[in-house]
Amino acid sequence: MASRIRALYPGTKLIIALAIGISAFIVPTYWFGFAAFGLAVIVAFVCGEGKAYLKLVRNSLLILLIFMFVMRLLFSGGKTIYWQWGYMIISAESIAVSLAFVSGVLALGSFLLLFFMLTPVKDITAALSNAGLPPSGTYVVLSAIQMIPEMRKQSATIMDAQKTRGVETEGKLFTRIKAFVPTLGPLILSSIASTEERVITLESRGFTAPVPKTRLYVVTKRRVDTTIEIIVIVAFVAVIAGRIALSLL
């Protein structure tokens, strides 16, 4: 089951994630969003990434959701007032609004996180290539993702080197700001210098030649992917239609 979920085409997984996430905003009940989050957690555990997924959700979404809930709760106004102080009002309407909004953001955010957790970057870039992204685009994305950990290590080295030269990294705010430039400066300049060499290397390997390129790693869309996509899109349209029907009644 886990491998079958992971083997789905990236486009399929994205459509599922977006359909469920956006439906959470369209469906009038807030239970949908929370149920969707539960489903995402279950899928994460089935694929063996449960603990890491929960940690990621906690670090990224939790604080935002708490803030959003509290702010919508206190500042949405409403008629059936339970508690009031100054301009802050907690009412039945504001509780409903904040729950609905938080469940929507939770559903969309958690499914997007799940999508990126279950889809390795080379799958995403291969799917983008299939969709028509030129090889230079693929290279830009891949190289950006590669460069980030490299530069991080380099920045640690540079910061240590500058510390031995007497740059203060603790202390007052202004001192710490002064430490930023001597660390970032050499990093940026050396990275930009390396791009010149990279251009020459790429050109010498025929990167910009106007010929079709073959790929070593391909992802193909199978029939099961197309079937799932059609089902999901039909269900999504049904949700929208149902909502419109509800509001017309």
Added chain:
Amino acid sequence: MSRFTDYVKKEFPLLALLLIPVCIAINIVGFQLSQLLRLPIFLDSIGTILAGAIGGPWIGAVTGLLTNCINGIFNPVYFPYALTSIGLGITAGLLSRKGYFGKIWKVAVAAIIISLVSTIISGFITAMVFGGATGNPASVITATLLAAGNNIFTSVFSVQIFQELGDKVLSVLIVFFIIKAMPSRYLSKTKYGPLYISESKNKRARATV
């Protein structure tokens, strides 16, 4: 269609394309560095402004967009703010066309313009998409302003402008110094770089003979 592809080829030569991943990494590492030094500002758009200043509005816009997409992989909150980054890249590129990163007084003007653009776009996104909440300490101030009876846009913008001014002024200053330190050899190959090759650099280069 081929005129469009020709235009795209002109706007995205290989050297400029390679500037994009470097600047994305600068954005992300800059942000981590500012967190490490416990600074209250983010400094996560230095790369976008640099890319726009040297490579032009398109390169800046793509850098901004991809930075937010990559950040968004780990925290979906960042996806909507891609609009701000794109706006920053385009603004930096358009300002650079008139050489706004060359002299210090022009840099000051550029910093203010960029801060304003950033405040307006970010403010709209925070207010409309997130209802004023961003999950960092600034939201507490926003909440306080809301409690005092101001409307959502006023509260969000008032907090945002101070944060953005501090952040963008410093970022633009850093970009200014970096451009000054770049070798003329590299700058001459980029789109707006030649505007910033100064006389003193040439004198130094010739003096080594």
